[in-house]
Amino acid sequence: MLVASLAPDVWLALAGFALTGLGLANLFPVAIARAGLLAGSSGVALTSTLGYSGFLLGPPVIGFLAGAVGLRAGLTTLSFLALAAAAIAYLSRDESHHGVHLPPESGG
Numbered sequence: 001m002l003v004a005s006l007a008p009d010v011w012l013a014l015a016g017f018a019l020t021g022l023g024l025a026n027l028f029p030v031a032i033a034r035a036g037l038l039a040g041s042s043g044v045a046l047t048s049t050l051g052y053s054g055f056l057l058g059p060p061v062i063g064f065l066a067g068a069v070g071l072r073a074g075l076t077t078l079s080f081l082a083l084a085a086a087a088i089a090y091l092s093r094d095e096s097h098h099g100v101h102l103p104p105e106s107g108g
Contacts, residue, residue: 001016001017001020001075001078001079001082002016002076002079003015003016003019004016004017004020004075005071005072005074005075005076005078005079006072006076028051031047031051032044032047032048032051035047062074062075062078065077065078
């Protein structure tokens, strides 16, 4: 996202947005799966609600921010907020739930 926001050329900005999309494309399914492992169906419901709320509210917030401080500063701010979210997620992770644990198969 930083490449996209600071790019001097349109093609470099498009490449930055494409890389951002590729990097974030797996985030929502992984978050849903993790919520299901940790909290069951209520965790999936809460994660879906928060994810889709961000999907609907994010673009207008970015637009207002861009209108107030400029598009470049708005997208750069978004990049730093994403970095802060990643750091918080990394620091608050629980090592005991680090992988997908499948139930044992029933014999028969």
